[in-house]
Amino acid sequence: MVLILSGFYCVMGIMPLFFGNTAYIMNILIMILIWAVVASCWDVIMGFAGIFSFGQVAFYVIGAYASAILSVSLGIPPVFTIIMAGVITGVIGVLVGLPCLKLAGPYVALVTFAVHMTLIPFLRGPLGRAIGSGGSQGILTIPPINLLGFAFSSEQLVPFFYLTLFLTIICTLILALIIKSYWGTAFLALKDSENFATSLGISAFKYKLMVFGITSFITGLFGALYAHYVGMLSTKMLSMDVFTILMIMMVIGGIGKYPGVVVGAVITVTINQLLAPLGMYRPLIMGAIVVVLVLFLRDGVIGLAQKFSPLQQKTG
Amino acid sequence: MVFEIIDVIISGLINGSVYALMAVGLTLVYGVTKAFNFAYGSFYNMGGYFAWMLLIPLGMIGGYFSVFFIAIPVFFVVGYLLEKILVSPLRKYDDWEMKVMMLTLGLSLFMDFGYQAVFGPRIKSLPGMIEGTLELGQVVLFRQDIVIFILSVGGMLCFGWLLNNTRTGMAVQAVAQNPAGAKIVGIPKDFIFAATFAISTIMVGFGGILLCQKNFVDPMGSTNIMIKAWVITAFGGMGSISGSLYAAFILGMLEAFVGWHFGMIYVQIATLTLLLVTLTIRPRGLMGRE
Numbered sequence: 001m002v003l004i005l006s007g008f009y010c011v012m013g014i015m016p017l018f019f020g021n022t023a024y025i026m027n028i029l030i031m032i033l034i035w036a037v038v039a040s041c042w043d044v045i046m047g048f049a050g051i052f053s054f055g056q057v058a059f060y061v062i063g064a065y066a067s068a069i070l071s072v073s074l075g076i077p078p079v080f081t082i083i084m085a086g087v088i089t090g091v092i093g094v095l096v097g098l099p100c101l102k103l104a105g106p107y108v109a110l111v112t113f114a115v116h117m118t119l120i121p122f123l124r125g126p127l128g129r130a131i132g133s134g135g136s137q138g139i140l141t142i143p144p145i146n147l148l149g150f151a152f153s154s155e156q157l158v159p160f161f162y163l164t165l166f167l168t169i170i171c172t173l174i175l176a177l178i179i180k181s182y183w184g185t186a187f188l189a190l191k192d193s194e195n196f197a198t199s200l201g202i203s204a205f206k207y208k209l210m211v212f213g214i215t216s217f218i219t220g221l222f223g224a225l226y227a228h229y230v231g232m233l234s235t236k237m238l239s240m241d242v243f244t245i246l247m248i249m250m251v252i253g254g255i256g257k258y259p260g261v262v263v264g265a266v267i268t269v270t271i272n273q274l275l276a277p278l279g280m281y282r283p284l285i286m287g288a289i290v291v292v293l294v295l296f297l298r299d300g301v302i303g304l305a306q307k308f309s310p311l312q313q314k315t316g
Numbered sequence: 317m318v319f320e321i322i323d324v325i326i327s328g329l330i331n332g333s334v335y336a337l338m339a340v341g342l343t344l345v346y347g348v349t350k351a352f353n354f355a356y357g358s359f360y361n362m363g364g365y366f367a368w369m370l371l372i373p374l375g376m377i378g379g380y381f382s383v384f385f386i387a388i389p390v391f392f393v394v395g396y397l398l399e400k401i402l403v404s405p406l407r408k409y410d411d412w413e414m415k416v417m418m419l420t421l422g423l424s425l426f427m428d429f430g431y432q433a434v435f436g437p438r439i440k441s442l443p444g445m446i447e448g449t450l451e452l453g454q455v456v457l458f459r460q461d462i463v464i465f466i467l468s469v470g471g472m473l474c475f476g477w478l479l480n481n482t483r484t485g486m487a488v489q490a491v492a493q494n495p496a497g498a499k500i501v502g503i504p505k506d507f508i509f510a511a512t513f514a515i516s517t518i519m520v521g522f523g524g525i526l527l528c529q530k531n532f533v534d535p536m537g538s539t540n541i542m543i544k545a546w547v548i549t550a551f552g553g554m555g556s557i558s559g560s561l562y563a564a565f566i567l568g569m570l571e572a573f574v575g576w577h578f579g580m581i582y583v584q585i586a587t588l589t590l591l592l593v594t595l596t597i598r599p600r601g602l603m604g605r606e
Contacts, residue, residue, distance in 0.1 A: 052414060098594040106554065107595060109417055110546050117543050118588045125581040193440045244425050247418055257412065260398065280437075284429035290422025294415050295405060 004236040004259040005176070008228025008266075009169055016158045025156035028273050030229065033161075033168045034266035039224050040258070041176050041215035043249065048179060050189045052105050055096060055112030056219060057243045063089040064227035064237065065133055068142045071228075073132040078145045089220020090213050097212035101205055116238060123235050138234030144212045145228045152228075160229060167225065171218045172192055178214065184208055190315050210238025228245040241283040243273055244290055251293045254300025263301050322455055323578045326568070333536050334527045338541075339548040339560040340472060342520030346513045347531045347555030348492040349382025351403055352413060355421040358427035359517050361580040362394070363387065363524025364533035365431060373376075383525065388518055398423075399510040401568025425536060431535040440533040465524045466556030471522055475515075488512055492555065512535050520545070543584075553604025554581075563602060580601045 012033065016036055019025040025312055065251040071078050095141035099110050123133040133139065145152040145163070152160045178184060187195040190204050200206060227233055236242075253264030271289075275282045297304070343354055367383050370376040376383065402419055406412045442585040444460040451457075479485035491508045499505050524533075524541075531537075548567050552559030567587060574586040594601065 022539060034531060047413065052417065056419075074489065099592055103595055103599050105413060106346070106417075107550055107599070109352065110418055110550050111595065113586045114543055114591065117539060121581045121584050128584075138375065240421075240425050240428070247421065255414065272453050280429060280432060283425055284433060287422045287424070287426030287429065291426060293404065294422065295402065295417040300410065 002176075002253060005172060008259075008262055009165065009172075011202065012165060015165055019231030020158050021082065023157060028163060028269060030157065030161055030164055031181055031265050032062055032269045033164045034222050034226050034229075035246070035249065035269055036166050037171050038219055038267050039246055039253070039261040040172065041219045042246065043250060043253065043261045044211060045177055045215050046192075046250070047258070048184060049186065051206050051208055051212065053100075053112045053212070054243075055115050056303055057238060057246060058116040059089050059216045059219040060095060060223040061123075061225075061235075061237050062092055063120060063223025064222065064233055065139070065223075067094045067224030068139045068227045068233050069132045071143055078143055078228050079147055081297040082145070082221060082228065085224035085227075086217045086221035089223070093216025093220075094209060094213045095306060097209050097216075101168065101208045101212065116243070117160065120235050120238050123238075127142055133235075134231060136235065137233060138236075139227075140232045141231065142231045144231065145148045145225075164229075165223065167221070172220070174218065176258075178211065183211065187211075188212050198233075214263065215232070237288070244286045248286065248293065250300075251290060251297065252300055254302045257302035260300045260302035267301075319454055320415035324572045326455075326461065327574030328467050328569035329565070330365055330530075330568075331527075331571060332565035333465050334569050335544060335548055336466040336521045336561050336564035337526075338520045338523040338545045339552065339564050340475065341516035341523075342545050343549045343552065343555055343557055343560045344488075345516040346510055346549065347557075348488055349399075349403075349509045350413065350418045351509075351513070352420070353513075353516070354417055354516065354542060355427060355518075356420075356520055356545050357419035357538030357540065358424045358431075359391075359520045360524040360527075360541045360545075361396075361533060361535065361538045362427070363391070363521035364440070364442065364528035365435060366390070366521065367525045367528065368435075368442055371443060372440075380525075384522075387521060389549055391518040391521040392514045396510050398517070403513065404506060405560075408575065413570055415444060424542070428535055428538050435535065437535060439535075442529045442533065444529050460529060462527070468523070468526055471519070475519070476557075477576065484508075484511065501558030540584075544587070547587055550601055551591055552593055553601030556601070556603040559601055559603030 001015060013030065015029055016026065020150075038056065038060055042053070045053045045056070047050050063085045066088045067081040069076065069079040070076050071082055076084070091299070096112065100111050103111065122128050124136045128134045145160075147163075150159070150161050185196070186202045186207050189200070194204065248271075249261050249264035249268045251264070252267050253260030253262065272282070272286070275285060278285065301307070336355075338360065338431055345351060345353060347490070364385055367380070369387065370383050373454045379383075392442065402423065403416055407417045407420065409415060413414060444458075445463050446459045448459050449456050450459055450462065487498070487503045487508055487592065488511070490501070491505055492510075495505060498508075549560055550561030551567065552561070567590070569591060570586060571583050575583050578586075598604070
């Protein structure tokens with residue numbers, strides 16, 4: 001796991017030396033970093049904690065909108081609003097998690113997905129406009145991040161890339177710590193035998209809620225980062241194809257095979273960019289990709305790698 | 317004022333009856349096969365487009381009679397094949413429930429954008445089954461609404477009869493109650509799974525044909541329908557048919573009243589709030605069992 005992750009970040013770290021002047025490729029690289037973290041959070045929730053949360057995109061959008069609204073309406077510097085957005089998303093995550101995590105699997109999927117679906121009318125409607133979501137038009141003028149007089153705007157991609165990389169590495173470390181720590185072991189125990197694990201005093205609810213909160217926080221943080229990167233937001237972010245892209249990352253990477261999703265993010269963002277000229281046929285193809293991958297790629301690329309190299313059984 | 321409320325109640329009843337038809341299909345599939353079908357809304361749209369295609373470009377003789385007549389076997393075959401090709405290969409894995417959710421979500425995206433690619437992004441309107449109105453004093457009823465109500469309630473009764481009185485229906489119940497036991501007594505489990513999926517496809521497709529006459533066929537409207545059907549199913553208790561029936565009418569009414577009093581934009585928020593409150597108090601829904 002450490003090998004794949006450190007290799008990935010080293011390669012990402014030297015990428016701007018080659019492509020620093022090509023805005024198109026830098027944009028793809030930044031999106032890969034952002035999606036890699038969001039997808040990793042989802043993998044920790046679904047694959048490790050075993051919660052069928054379908055609200056990951058919703059949390060991402062909540063973070064983005066929270067930061068945008070705070071910085072546009074209240075004029076707070078984006079450096080602080082990003083952190084505040086993370087905290088807000090974390091709190092909402094816990095609030096959603098409180099009733100949710102006591103439910104059985106499919107109910108959780110339903111409720112979290114319903115949160116996603118309700119966000120669209122909420123942000124477009126008068127309630128959303130009252131808090132400054134801009135209705136169906138969205139928010140168009142989000143200020144860039146300004147740190148000590150230096151603006152990380154979308155004009156200068158290389159500094160923004162390194163800022164994203166820095167945050168990505170911190171968040172990846174947090175996630176890796178969760179997986180490797182007592183919590184990760186607790187989740188494995190809960191997944192293998194819930195009754196036995198609870199009899200040993202492992203509280204499923206407590207750990208699930210904590211992980212839900214932390215991953216929501218990180219997701220919100222990166223949603224906010226994205227908002228200040230692109231400079232405008234609309235409810236299009238909640239459309240099904242964004243959700244599907246995130247899902248393809250999971251399926252390519254393998255659910256619960258942690259660094260796999262990072263590889264999945266690289267592949268998926270690239271494919272998505274390559275398919276962009278196809279217009280409305282792109283989601284059609286994405287949907288077909290999901291169906292085919294779920295059927296034929298059981299454990300994702302990590303599973304494939306394990307299958308063909310019996311020596312490296314312990315990559316995950 | 318009073319007549320307005322009566323109108324709202326009637327519209328709630330009609331929506332509720334079609335939702336009930338769809339939710340019963342969904343709860344049946346979940347109760348029997350434990351598969352969580354996210355493409356349910358796209359099957360609803362399939363019904364709408366199927367009827368549109370037969371009636372408008374092909375100009376089918378016999379109108380809706382022939383539509384229903386052709387739709388039932390076609391939907392059965394579509395549902396059966398989808399289950400056999402897509403869902404049943406996943407069943408042998410441990411985490412198949414999650415995989416089925418993901419697969420059906422991908423399938424729904426594929427179908428929705430497929431409709432858009434084939435039929436174009438604009439909404440289509442279906443002709444009504446029957447024209448004219450019926451006046452009872454000051455209350456004006458659309459004949460079409462009455463027919464929709466009768467057909468969906470009739471469809472449900474017919475379905476209930478099939479479930480309780482035919483061998484296949486009883487086999488479906490047996491598999492739902494105890495899959496292992498059903499296998500021991502020689503019930504072909506795989507066939508029952510596929511057949512249940514196919515029946516639910518018929519029910520939701522039927523619902524699509526009925527409700528699209530009132531609400532148009534919208535290629536992007538499927539997630540809404542899917543959420544509605546799922547909320548009803550969860551609210552009523554997954555796998556409980558009577559629960560879904562109550563839930564469908566309660567939510568149909570809620571939707572009509574909230575839409576009338578506060579505006580359509582609050583319908584989804586109200587529905588979700590009701591669902592969350594219900595699940596907090598009763599984690600298995602209204603009539604759900606352990």
